Amino acid sequence: MYDLDETIRGRRSVRGFLPTPVPRRTLEEVLELAQHAPSNCNVQPWRVYIASGDSLETLRAALVEAVTGGASPVMVAPIDDFVGAYRDKQVA
Known part of the structure; x- marks a missing residue:
């Protein structure tokens, strides 16, 4: 089992991917x-x-266009005030 030091030092950001499907x-x-x-x-x-195949290619093209066209999507993550099923799990 990896120890914490080994895990942190072994971390890296991948910027390129193989064309082989997972x-x-x-x-x-x-x-x-x-x-x-x-x-x-x-x-x-x-x-x-x-996503794979044609769906993946369509999604990839849309994301590249959004980023290069200056309309990259904004992600909003709520940090409190959970509602519905999320609130039910929070109090369970």
Whole structure:
């Protein structure tokens, strides 16, 4: 098992990717492990979308256009005042 020092020193940001698709089983394993990660007040406010083929190319082109065209999307993440199912999980 990695210790904290080794984990931090081994971290890196990837700026290029291989053209090889990630095997479906690998994606399933990563998502299964992610379910065990802690979240604030057990709200788990995440959704996962996996795109491939034509859908991936359409999404990629739209994102590149948004960034290079100056209309990059803005992400807003609420930090309190959870409502609905998220609030129910918070108080459970």
